[in-house]
Amino acid sequence: MAEDRDPVAAWQAVLRAQNRALRAIEQDLQDRKLIPLSWYDVLLELNAAPDRQLRMQDLAARVVLSRTRVSRLVSELERAGYLERVPDPDDGRATLARITPEGRAARRAxxxxxxxxxxxHFSRHLTAAQQDAIAKGLQRVVDAHEVDPRR
Structure with missing residues (x-):
């Protein structure tokens, strides 16, 4: 007998799990009066980038936010002193976002x-094998969209 499979169950589970875990982590950061999760995400990507800076479009792709939202976040982080915008030496039309020492300290905290x-909020609810299967399975989706990022 063929097994009945809900074709959107995995998709729904990913969305729900992500939403609930992110909200819980956001609350943990807020309770400790630390930077918001969206700021942490931007600072994490900048800190890991070569020379601790990225072009705005590359930053938007890495943090999975729209360019408009990233631009607003960058403005907020810039006002807070956690990053600075600098001209791209390779392209005079482009701007780089660069993490500052204060931004690195906020990320570390x-x-x-x-x-x-x-x-x-995530790992303890899954076995090591489940975590591995999720990582490998979702990486296949990521890889499939790396070929043509417009998809």
Missing amino acids: AAPVYLAGIEQ
Whole structure:
């Protein structure tokens, strides 16, 4: 007998799990009066980038936000002193976002809460095999869209 499979069950589970875990981690950061999760995400990507800077379009692709939303976040982070905008030396029309020492300090302060939140609100609910299967399965989706990012 063929097994009945809901074709959107995995998709719904990903969306719901992401939403609930992110909201819980956001609350953990807020409770400890640390930077918002969206700021942490931007600072994390900048900190990991070569020379700790990225073009705005590359930053938007890495943090999975619209260019408009990234631009607003960058403005907020710039006002807070956590990053600066600098001209791209390779393209005079482009701007780079660069993390500042204050931004690195804010990211470092939030990192333990962020990492503990991943464990508490996500990882502990899954076996190592389930985590591995999720990582490998979702990476296939990511890889499929790396070929043509317009998809």
